Amino acid sequence: MKFVCLECDEVMAFAERQIPGDGTLAAVFTCGGCGREMAMLTNPMETQLVSSMGVKIGGREVPAQPMELARTSLEGGRDDAFALSEDIPLADIEPEPGVESTTVSQAAGGRVVWTSDATGRLERVPSFVRGMVKRIYTDWAREKGVSEITPEIMDRARTELGLEGM
């Protein structure tokens, strides 16, 4: 799929993606020649067709997660299908001194503390995808140099990463 600005005969470049939450999608493309912008709007079926491929228009903000398509697409996923790996514990372990935390993710690359509020919010995520979601937030925090994940940090990450419903 490509868009050409007929005025300039230039290929329009992807600029922005918006997911309003109603199953539709808006992708903005810009002409490098004249600066004209256009938005491609897809209906839920068209949006689904793209996401069924396991791809995102404009590229991915986070690497593809193991079995991401199955986990995000399956209706009626088993609550206890996935045990969390040891490096992403949900149980309480070693909170940072002075920090009201319930979970510490200590995968390679540094510790990231989850506050109790953030953990509470994470626990509202269906367990079928919770491990995957937690890893995405943790990796994002580590990459940004954020050592403590709070609900506000989750909001920031969700906005930056375009994590609809996470």
Place this chain on the structure above:
Amino acid sequence: MRNIRTYQEVTHDTGSELLEQVVDQQHRLAERLTQVRSVVAVASGKGGVGKSAVTANLAAALAAKGLSVGAVDADLNGPSLGRMLGVSGAQLSDRPSGVAPAKSPSGVLVMSMELLQQEADAPLRWREPAMGGFIWQSTVETGVLREFLGDVEWGTLDVLLVDVPPGTDKIGRLLELVPDLDQMLLVTTPSETARFVVSKSVRMAREAEVGTLALVSNMAGHTCTECGHVSDLFTGDGDKRLEQETGLPVWAEIPFDPRLGTATDSGTPLVITEPKARSSQAILALAERVVEHIS
């Protein structure tokens, strides 16, 4: 009429990165399969010929020989391999590098849709929108099969068996994902109808230049559990005709044995519970042939 450049003429990248992501998926799958010596599809095209029971018993037979074996249940809509290999209810481990599969008592690593669904009697359903499902369902199911193959931490395997559901389109779907498939076992029966359907699968596999192709004649006679006498279960000779018409070798003739069904229903393949049974012997011999052809 304006002269608008065609898609092929527009070579400049748009930045949508769709193609790059699809290529990346293919690379991830190929990378995962580099640790697998041989991918072996157990297919037919025809339903009800016993592909899953053959797959479960073959997997257990190979594992019993000391090989490292994985088994993918590619039948997303009617999964049965997990049950037959005794991993129902098993939990998968969620790791950054992939999902660790279930391990059967017979030592086979297993991935099946059954392990992901909450309710045993729930048909496979994908999230909304329901509208236009016929357009995107095939795409998402191919993607999920790709994840079963490529996102599971199989480790180093000698053989990865893939239990392919009925329909030649499902064989095509697998060949899209694994174009350099090492072996394909096409399961048939002496029935003429089975011959008719499986011949289409033979043609598809040949056109795809699958490394090694062979037939497996299942329900080739009925074994009396009292005296061991084998009598005809079908009056036809569709399996023999298929062998002659296609020139493919028959690697196994597996007689029908009710104990085989009972054993797989209980999650323990017959090759483990009764290795001396004629059906088990045929499957153990089949395992030998598969091993001989591992690249």
